[in-house]
Amino acid sequence: MKSENTSSIKKLKKQENIIGYLFASPWLLGITLLGAFPILASLYISFTTYDMISAPTFIGLKNYIILFTNDTIFWKSMWNTVYHVMISVPLGLVTGISLALLLNNKIKGMSVYRTMFYLPNVVSIVAMALLWMWLFQPNFGVINELLSPIYKLFNMEPLQWYQSASTSKITLILMGMWTAGGSMVIYLAQMQDIPVSLYESAEVDGANWIQKTIHITLPLMTPSIFFNFIMGIIGGFQVFTIAYIMTNGGPSRSTYYFAYYMFDKMMTDHSMGMASAMAWILLIIILIITTFALRLNKRVVYLGEES
Amino acid sequence: MKKLLLFLVVSMVAVGLLGCDKDTTSDKTEIIFWHMSPVGSESYSGMKTIIADFNDSQDLYYVKGVGFSFWDYWDKLSVAIASRTAPNIGLSTIDDVVSRASSGALYDLSTLMDADTSGVNTIDLNEFRQSQMDFATYEGDLYAMPFTATTRALYYNLDMFEELGLTEADVPTTWSELKTIAKMFDVVENGEIKRLGFDPTYGDATYHGWLWEAGLDFFDDNLDPTLNTQGHIDVMNWILDFNDDLTRAQLTAFGEENTLLGLNPFASERVAMIIGNDGLYQTIINSGATFNYDVAMIPIPDENGVHVNWGSGFSIEMYNNGNDTDAEVQGTYEFLKYLLSSDVQLELAEVNGWIMSHISAMDIYVENKPIMQKLLVEVDYARDKVYVPYAPSWHGNDWQPYYTQILNGELTPAEGLAAARANYLEKQENYNSVN
Structure with missing residues (x-):
């Protein structure tokens, strides 16, 4: 009787696996045919010199060696990107969590507020960039107009925002915060899952809002915080569009990010081999950081009580 | 219900299939032509007519035109050439034809011309400037043809001149005259520029353009970067000192106001003089401006100045994707000849407002257009920039960061030029080590 049950369970499991693979087959086929081939091709191209017209010529590790040892702009773009990630990821987390905490209330019209904060995520990035260019325009932008009393108070020159190399990176990071509503939605969803009984118990013990x-x-939100942290790092290292539209990588290459340089290597220098090498370097950097972050997973993320 | 649904689906499929049937073109060889007159642009209908006229005259070929905006065109073309999905024929930049020709991406037009005995729209090479065709020549053969003949000139506002009691005789011809006259037009109120006489960084003015006028260049004959002479520094200082009574922040703000408002500073009468290409003529017409203006040669240095301007014309080329049939190649060549014929070049000039490459056609085009006549004269002084394999964007991405730093005062001219030169040398070394 027992062996009969075991075999039917095995049969069911097998059937379930087959159905699972069948459902996943479009994606599996897609990743194999449309994903794996370009990925492997780019790996090969990274070991070649390839102008995108003539056939690629194998040159071994030369592209990598050049990038690491004799390319000043490579390091400049790398620093710009790391700076962007280091500031924008923590700032994005704090902004998203703060918004979520503020909007996790049962007051009238809350859904309207939530929608308003999420709305920037559905605005075209081009429109967003142009809008912020107007707002941050140093001479006639609204932001400097609003800040003018402060400038007068401290007797300082108006900030040049994206027009100055010293403030351009921060300007783009601040602009990016406008879309923090995207992560806020994830935080809010997780907050809704927190059992009310925990808050009730805390209230009985006299806990105030900050203590709760x-x-x-916050401890129960760590899975979504961790998710947004990882996604923020990946997205941060790929930052490109906003600089491409707003600053053209300037001024003085201060917003010339890694992905921008990679794009130029391909599109303007016609050096596909070098661009592919950069893509693989970026992949490895992201992999290392993500792996390191995942190792922290068990220590900093609350994954539920062990049974 | 099911029957009704089935009937509807079958009917829709049938109507769709009927709609797809192009009985006039199905037996013709299709040629794809990429141009810069997308749907919605002012030149779209004109370009469509030109293509339709060719199609009406053909029994064997059918040209399908695909228009992209100028800004989208280049990336799309680069990717298409790389992936061997380029159109049969399209526009490109004439200064780097050699790079495409040497990689086998283009058809050899000389061979096609030699084999052409049809007598229809035969290309008369005497109708095109040798200076342009030199850029389209690789190993003695033509791999592209000049399509437009872009030129740059000094546009000046005659009404503003008259307002100050100046006449056409006062139009500056040298750098020192330019500065003296320009300063008369400046209007600054509460620290904000309301009107500017001239700025050597506005419009289509470029550092390499000013260098050429001073008999200098970015690269020597071996394509090694120069930029390290006192002459280069002097030209840069002239640019910096031109509006030294104004701050760079004021000039940048004034320029950005125009950009954000989508205004051409000359067409909107905010500057008295500007360097512009022949396209500015059309821009002024399109803007509905009513002021009087004229054009002249770009002022040159007071001593040993060279009358020259940056051309940057388009080429027309046939792309070799490696799988084209003989009929496609022949049909494309017929269309190329058609586009380069006198009548069509004239039509293209009317449609786009560009100065086209066909010399006789342009003589006719400018007959009743005094400003265009002067621009056409400047075409003979136009020069294209050299193609540098290790820095194809030497005048753009590679140069602009240093130029901006110098203009903003973050680097002195000597420091900025030295840094730019070091960057070119680094790129050259890296390129040579893998090619």
């Missing part, structure tokens, strides 16, 4: 936030909300 620190000891209940």
